[in-house]
Amino acid sequence: MVAETVHRHNHDANDGNRTLIFSYGTLKRGFSNHNLLQDLIRTGDASFIGLYKTSHRYPLVCGPYRVPFLLNLPGSGHRVHGELYSVSARGLARMDELEGTTRNHYERLPIKLLPAEEGADENVNNEDQVNLEDETMMTDDAPGVLTCAEAYFAHSNYAVEMWKKNGKRGLRCYTKKETKGYVKRGDRPQHLTFLDHIRLFLSE
Numbered sequence: 001m002v003a004e005t006v007h008r009h010n011h012d013a014n015d016g017n018r019t020l021i022f023s024y025g026t027l028k029r030g031f032s033n034h035n036l037l038q039d040l041i042r043t044g045d046a047s048f049i050g051l052y053k054t055s056h057r058y059p060l061v062c063g064p065y066r067v068p069f070l071l072n073l074p075g076s077g078h079r080v081h082g083e084l085y086s087v088s089a090r091g092l093a094r095m096d097e098l099e100g101t102t103r104n105h106y107e108r109l110p111i112k113l114l115p116a117e118e119g120a121d122e123n124v125n126n127e128d129q130v131n132l133e134d135e136t137m138m139t140d141d142a143p144g145v146l147t148c149a150e151a152y153f154a155h156s157n158y159a160v161e162m163w164k165k166n167g168k169r170g171l172r173c174y175t176k177k178e179t180k181g182y183v184k185r186g187d188r189p190q191h192l193t194f195l196d197h198i199r200l201f202l203s204e
Contacts (some may be wrong), residue, residue, distance in 0.1 A: 005190055019092050020149040022052060022111055024060060024082035025068035025174045027095075032184055036098055037085060045091030046093035049084040052113040055145050059163050064201035065183035068174040069154035070164050077170030084149060093150060099152045105194050113146040123193040161202045 026033040029048075040046035055202055059077035064067050070080060087095065099106040163170075171178065188197065 016085045018088060018145070018162075021085050021087050021092070021095065021108075021182050022054075022082050022113055022149050022151040023085060024070050024151065026078050026179075026182075027081050028174070030176075031179065032173075032182065033098065035146075036094065040087065040091040040094065045088040045094075047086045050148065051081070051084055051116040051118060052084045052149075053079045053081045053116040055079070055112040055114045058169075059166070060146075060172070060174060061162055061166040061170055062174075062178055063154075063162055063165075064197040065188060066179060066181045068178070069106075069159075069162055069169075070151060071159045071170075072107075072153040072156065072158060073163060076163065076168065078172040079114075080171070081173040082151075083114065084146075094174075098192060101152075101192070104155045104157055108150050109153050111149050111151040113149050114144055116145075126143065158198055158202065165202055 010054070023037070025031065027037055028034060037046055041048070054076045057077050058080050059073050060068055060080045061070040061071065071077070089178070096108065099108070107146055153159070192200075
């Protein structure tokens with residue numbers, strides 16, 4: 001059943017009308033920017049597919065104001081847990097605007113995923129938890145691998161520095177615990193751009 005579901009989503013995402021977007025941060029259900037996806041769902045421009053995790057390891061870290069960043073440094077970090085949505089072209093344009101893809105904030109890139117179990121992200125960041133899945137090699141043609149999704153990665157201009165700033169320690173999941181100290185965009189100093197905030201964070 002899982003293989004059939006993944007095959008269907010791989011096919012659907014290639015019909016030219018919808019894009020599969022992997023959300024790992026504040027766009028997830030229960031987090032501060034999910035209202036955008038709620039709006040898109042109401043207008044038929046997005047639909048929730050399910051819980052997924054990356055098939056390869058990536059660093060997931062927090063930057064200024066506890067904003068989450070997925071870094072395109074495969075092989076470092078952990079398999080990251082998140083949510084998968086099917087998004088229309090109109091919805092994708094709104095998400096690109098939120099993520100600042102034209103302003104070098106984030107860049108939308110392909111990512112390969114595996115289905116995740118409900119509740120699998122609970123206590124997933126516990127350092128005492130032995131998680132052998134991070135060490136399991138997964139080929140792109142392995143059963144269950146979703147190959148046609150995309151995610152918003154931190155822009156390559158600052159990704160390596162962000163990884164170093166976090167002591168090369170990443171998260172498996174952006175949870176409510178990690179949002180402690182998160183500041184919404186409207187509450188941040190408005191005379192600074194998002195990239196200014198990132199530069200200040202990296203230079204501290």
